Amino acid sequence: MIVAEFARDQWYVAAFSHEVGRRQLGRTILDEPVLLYRTEDGQAVAMADRCVHRRFPLSESPSHLVGDKVVCGYHGFTYGPDGVCVAVPAQQRVPRTARLRTYPVVEQDSFVWVWIGDREPGGTLPPRAPWLAQSGYTTVCGMEPLNARYGLLVDNLLDLSHETYLHGGYIGTPEVAETPITTEVDEEAGVVYVSRHMADAACPPFYAESTGIKGRITRWQDIEYHPPCLYLLHSRVAPVGSPLPAADGTDPHAFHVEVVYAITPSTGNTTYDFWAVARDFALDDEKVSDFLRESNRTVVLQDVTALNTLEQVLAREPDRYQELSVNIDTGGLAARRLLAKMAGTPRTEPAVR
């Protein structure tokens, strides 16, 4: 059973920081329409993207910003960044109930995170992806909408065996599917780790072109999934025979790529697929940036195409279709269970397969 319910009372990536500015941006997150914009002093705000009057989207033209206020493009209802309506057309009295729901916002690591839920986040903060906004790394990024339920993307990313087949010629080589994996689940922290270390592998074009490595490589893939939203792939690539990382954690003989995905459910069968690739080499080489941007976007779109097809297939299946799971799914199954627990979905064994 692929998790379909949403986990509420969680942080979700609503946008990259660079997407939020002085023009309204509308995103639907967990079925909730969210308006994002930046106040004149640079603060990102998030509030309901529907005017209380006749539900016109405040992110849609001719709605617009005046200073820090947003004016509905239909009848002119005007809201402050705290969601309170400050003006209605043709009357002095503003109805007491004329206010929009606002969402807690944290801007961190180049992402704008919003808290979707009924209770306040309190001291809970989003997980970190520091490489995306850190000196010593250069990052390329993008977002692709997915017409599939978010659980399919979680499944996809927790099992990188599919690289061999779906992404051959980009990031996939035979060794990826052939090398055993180690899976760890930290129940307390709610994190899934999946590691696959290839001692002697072909260098896929994604890494050969960007690093300049000509021969075979040692290739490590260490996944860290923080459900529901953040996925980190620590990728280490080094020519075969290179020294391993030193005891102090330094690793000067290898190339490091931090692949980050934010998996944000939009509706029951659509998802925002935010992706970023940060590297610690060729920092100022625009050609490498362009290559990695285009290559990774191609890889993401290969996943999008496959998962969009899969969603259509699954949508026509009966609810309790029987899946087959094998060893490569160990991490994905763990992720599903954590997500189901977070979403409060009762377990209906043996459906979780």
Add this chain to the structure above:
Amino acid sequence: MTAADPRHRPMAAGDPEPAHRRHGLSAARTLHRVHWMPGTDRLHAICFCGAENEFDDPVVLWDWLLGHPDDHHPQPVPDSPAPAAVLV
């Protein structure tokens, strides 16, 4: 089979630290580990309580791990604190 068995070496390229330790997170007491045993189709599961078991089906494996302590044979957790004094 014990944890010292060389077949438990989880990865092929050296003996790197697990990801959570290399990236600065501390190992939690509720850490479940699953090693795909090289050269086999078997999965070796280690519960945080120290119980171990082998499986060839990841679904059955997670049922067992998350079913702790059912069917487990817990061993003392090395860093478990001494029992608090009983107040009377």
